[in-house]
Amino acid sequence: MIDQIQKDMLKAVADLDSLPVGAYNIRADGQSAARNTTANIDIVTKTDKPGIDIIIRPGTKKESVHIPVVISQSGLKECVYNDFFVGEDCDVVIIAGCGIHNCGAGDSQHDGIHSFFVGKNSKVRYIEKHYGDGDGAGKRVMNPESVVELAEGAEMQMETTQIGGVDDTLRKTTARLAAGAKLIIREALLTEGDQRADTDFTVTLDGEGASADVVSRTVAKGRSTQHYTSRVIGNAPCTGHTECDSIIMDQAKVTAVPELTANDLDASLIHEAAIGKIAGEQLVKLMTLGLTEQEAEEQIISGFLR
Amino acid sequence: MLKLEHIGYEVEGNKEILHDINLELNDRFVAITGPNGGGKSTLAKIIAGILTPTEGRIWLDGEDITHLNITERARRGISYAFQQPVRFKGLRVRDLLGLAAGKTTGVTAACDMLSEVGLCARDYVDRELNDSLSGGEMKRIEIAMVLARGTKLSIFDEPEAGIDLWSFQNLIRVFEKMYEQTKGSILIISHQERILNIADRIIMIADGQVERMGTRDEILPALLSSTCKVLTDKME
Numbered sequence: 001m002i003d004q005i006q007k008d009m010l011k012a013v014a015d016l017d018s019l020p021v022g023a024y025n026i027r028a029d030g031q032s033a034a035r036n037t038t039a040n041i042d043i044v045t046k047t048d049k050p051g052i053d054i055i056i057r058p059g060t061k062k063e064s065v066h067i068p069v070v071i072s073q074s075g076l077k078e079c080v081y082n083d084f085f086v087g088e089d090c091d092v093v094i095i096a097g098c099g100i101h102n103c104g105a106g107d108s109q110h111d112g113i114h115s116f117f118v119g120k121n122s123k124v125r126y127i128e129k130h131y132g133d134g135d136g137a138g139k140r141v142m143n144p145e146s147v148v149e150l151a152e153g154a155e156m157q158m159e160t161t162q163i164g165g166v167d168d169t170l171r172k173t174t175a176r177l178a179a180g181a182k183l184i185i186r187e188a189l190l191t192e193g194d195q196r197a198d199t200d201f202t203v204t205l206d207g208e209g210a211s212a213d214v215v216s217r218t219v220a221k222g223r224s225t226q227h228y229t230s231r232v233i234g235n236a237p238c239t240g241h242t243e244c245d246s247i248i249m250d251q252a253k254v255t256a257v258p259e260l261t262a263n264d265l266d267a268s269l270i271h272e273a274a275i276g277k278i279a280g281e282q283l284v285k286l287m288t289l290g291l292t293e294q295e296a297e298e299q300i301i302s303g304f305l306r
Numbered sequence: 307m308l309k310l311e312h313i314g315y316e317v318e319g320n321k322e323i324l325h326d327i328n329l330e331l332n333d334r335f336v337a338i339t340g341p342n343g344g345g346k347s348t349l350a351k352i353i354a355g356i357l358t359p360t361e362g363r364i365w366l367d368g369e370d371i372t373h374l375n376i377t378e379r380a381r382r383g384i385s386y387a388f389q390q391p392v393r394f395k396g397l398r399v400r401d402l403l404g405l406a407a408g409k410t411t412g413v414t415a416a417c418d419m420l421s422e423v424g425l426c427a428r429d430y431v432d433r434e435l436n437d438s439l440s441g442g443e444m445k446r447i448e449i450a451m452v453l454a455r456g457t458k459l460s461i462f463d464e465p466e467a468g469i470d471l472w473s474f475q476n477l478i479r480v481f482e483k484m485y486e487q488t489k490g491s492i493l494i495i496s497h498q499e500r501i502l503n504i505a506d507r508i509i510m511i512a513d514g515q516v517e518r519m520g521t522r523d524e525i526l527p528a529l530l531s532s533t534c535k536v537l538t539d540k541m542e
């Protein structure tokens with residue numbers, strides 16, 4: 001059911017050599033290719049639209065869900081809704097990822113809307129990798145959207161990576177945090193050639209003691225374009241920190257737009273943005289260790305995006 | 307092994323930073339000293355290929371290396387520990403030491419160099435070389451990188467700066483050990499009497515020129531007694 005190309009994509013996006021342990025749902029070329037549920041984690045196909053509901057029972061600890069998506073059929077376009085219902089007092093890891101292999105002329109596109117409803121005092125670690133390859137003229141397009149609702153005391157850490165191969169992407173994240181909830185986002189993004197990436201974060205801190213820490217590290221090469229927007233709204237005594245740190249190369253273009261809104265005297269919000277080329281002294285240092293300029297550049301970038 | 311012939315360095319506006327430097331380094335342990343702004347770091351950068359001299363030639367073991375770039379000189383066996391170490395977001399101590407050591411030595415052996423400079427390898431190998439490391443820690447890692455390379459010429463630019471008093475004696479021992487156990491030559495830029503005291507030869511650079519040069523016994527007593535305060539104690 002899963003062919004070699006799709007296997008390679010699974011390896012790239014989810015680090016999977018074989019079927020994962022725990023719950024999983026593998027979607028290949030628009031179809032559910034494999035699924036496993038556990039006593040605590042149920043996966044149900046939606047009836048009204050494409051996608052699945054992932055239901056995690058309260059108190060589920062040390063379990064994981066893999067939901068990778070691979071597309072190898074040129075010209076396939078899909079829009080999938082995955083809703084995660086995480087009960088109270090859970091501690092789980094969710095591994096998502098999307099790989100598009102496009103050898104054909106048609107554009108392949110995956111739009112994924114992930115909604116997370118995280119119950120009180122639960123902890124979720126979410127890992128997402130996006131990857132494109134194949135040498136067809138058709139574009140590889142991914143538009144991931146995440147909607148996050150964190151109940152009191154819930155914690156979510158999102159690690160998202162998109163390093164190469166995706167021609168066009170709009171990455172949209174909206175989060176709403178209740179009292180004492182905590183959101184950590186680490187995004188790593190690399191664009192090259194004529195690629196375009198738009199990142200858009202909106203975090204609303206509604207409850208007392210809510211905190212958000214959103215850090216985006218990006219590298220723009222070639223003639224690629226990146227546009228970064230982060231909006232943080234503090235409606236209670238809370239702390240918010242966003243950071244966009246970009247390395248720009250060649251003829252690339254990067255825009256960073258921060259927007260902070262404090263609606264409470266004790267909302268403490270910070271934004272940091274830095275865009276610049278690789279520091280000359282970093283290249284020089286690595287060259288004194290015997291690396292060529294090219295090798296030095298590669299090391300600096302891969303470290304920066306790690 | 308290293309020969310500098312009529313080295314001059316000018317920056318725009320005809321400002322002369324170095325003037326007609328002629329040196330032949332055949333001793334295994336040479337110290338360069340002299341007042342702030344005298345041109346010591348500029349000279350080190352010219353040797354490492356980071357700056358190109360506007361005048362003169364540089365020879366390494368009989369080969370004219372004046373037009374070789376930084377990488378080529380590094381591969382010919384020149385290492386340089388910067389006066390101000392460079393920070394990297396994302397690269398870890400183990401990455402840098404691994405790159406310094408190259409494939410043949412490997413990361414593990416390179417990490418042993420951390421203990422040499424008084425850092426517990428386990429606590430440091432996975433740290434990023436970012437702003438979270440203190441100045442003294444950066445300085446020690448910088449030295450460890452040069453030790454890990456183990457090349458025929460190692461240049462240290464004020465290695466003592468920022469190193470605490472207590473560790474200073476250990477630092478001296480690092481250089482002594484390097485001198486005894488390796489075949490490489492050491493070129494240290496320093497203001498510290500205790501470092502000058504273990505050098506075979508001392509060169510004094512002021513106003514972009516070699517002001518004095520000779521064996522330790524010829525130079526050091528005069529330096530210490532002279533009214534000119536060359537040896538500023540830089541230790542904190």
Ligand SMILES: Nc1ncnc2c1ncn2[C@@H]1O[C@H](COP(=O)(O)OP(=O)(O)OP(=O)(O)O)[C@@H](O)[C@H]1O
Nearest residue numbers: 317321323340341342343344345346347348349389
């Ligand atoms: N690009 C430049 N433009 C103008 N002046 C420069 C430039 N580079 C260096 N200089 C000057 O050259 C002189 C020598 O600098 P250098 O860093 O070599 O001194 P140093 O002997 O290493 O001093 P220190 O003991 O403080 O480290 C200084 O006066 C410095 O200001």
Ligand SMILES: [Mg+2]
Nearest residue numbers: 346347348389
């Ligand atoms: Mg200096």
